[in-house]
Amino acid sequence: MYRRGVAKEAKICYTNVMLHVEIEIQNGKGILLTIGSVIVAILVVQTFMGERATAAVGGVDESTVHVVQDAEDQIHRLRIEQAVLDRREEIVRSQLRALAQEREERAGQWSEEDEQQSEQARMMLVELLQDRARAEQMLRESLRQLWDAEGRALTTVSAPRAKLGELVWPVNPSQGISAVFLDEAYEKTFGIPHKGIDIPVMQGSLVRAAADGVVEKVTDNGLGFNSIIIRHEGGATLYGHVNQFLVKEGQTVHRGSPIARSGGRPGTPGAGAISTGPHLHFEVIADGVRVDPLTLLPRDVLTLGAAKP
Structure with a gap:
């Protein structure tokens, strides 16, 4: 939600790989970098899943799970980084x-x-x-x-x-x-x-x-x-x-x-x-x-x- 040019909240959900992310940022200047990094991480997951689709018919293989986990970890670190910068x-x-x-x-x-x-x-x-x-x-x-x-x-x-x-x-x-x-x-x-x-x-x-x-x-x-x-x-x-x-x-x-x-x-x-x-x-x-x-x-x-x- 944006009000008077200040970013108040950004929420992103990527349910196809059971990845759920919620990011709340009070610092408007940091939101573009944070969201950009999140989108890149999600695109990496999506690309990787496409490459592995044939081998993973009927379920998600272990390699894909690791990629998803890495993306979630990166998003978590971005939230922490923003919290530190705010202080x-x-x-x-x-x-x-x-x-x-x-x-x-x-x-x-x-x-x-x-x-x-x-x-x-x-x-x-x-x-x-x-x-x-x-x-x-x-x-x-x-x-x-x-x-x-x-x-x-x-x-x-x-x-x-x-x-x-x-x-x-x-x-x-x-x-x-x-x-x-x-x-x-x-x-x-x-x-x-x-x-x-x-x-x-x-x-x-x-x-x-x-x-x-x-x-x-x-x-x-x-x-x-x-x-x-x-x-x-x-x-x-x-x-x-x-x-x-x-x-x-x-x-x-x-x-x-x-x-x-x-x-x-x-x-x-x-x-x-x-x-x-x-x-x-x-x-x-x-x-x-x-x-x-x-x-x-x-x-x-x-x-x-x-x-x-």
Whole structure:
């Protein structure tokens, strides 16, 4: 429905392949890109089904189901992306507040390097408030980097019939947990589902392997979202907002081994465009399914906090 030139709602249904999509967009400028991408995805499905029609008489084959699922996943990501972009200004202002709060809380431990990083980040964020196009580009890049890392972790192959056992904390959770698994408040603030936990720690804290394993992937995106994925028997773990890498791909690590230094401070390596302060983002995959890390971590040392995400 359109009113006074502003796009309020767009609905698309493609029932021939049981694909049902509903997209609601408040930002009028983003609707053409979103709908265009949806139409392309649907056309791909339609073309593919035509090519497979002879082989799939009497039903839809597995390949077609995968194509449909990919199209639905792409549409879901477009909706999330738009939700994040709609919160652009709120996210940047949250980052500015977080920088000021960190400086105040660490007044006695604030180094010249911290001051330099903080000031550079503050200047960059102020510029982003005035440069919408650049801010949106950075948000899109961070989302794709996060999704790439999560997808790689989810498909990491572990030993068959193995079960992921109890983990150790990758960093000291003395400040509690700032965002839990599938945190509703986090999604409301940032527009994206939170598929792990956020553990607030000082910038540059030592990050340790949560269990014995092999380093599957080390991803350095510069100022974007940096991560490490470790393959274990029965699953995998993902460590996000890494500021410095201490391991290489293919390296065997043991439970508690140092693997990285944490980041998350806006404007610094590994933080990406969505982080609002120093912390480690931690995800766990068990038996091919993403699970709440708190179900596998010891709870006796944990204090649930209300720190920034």
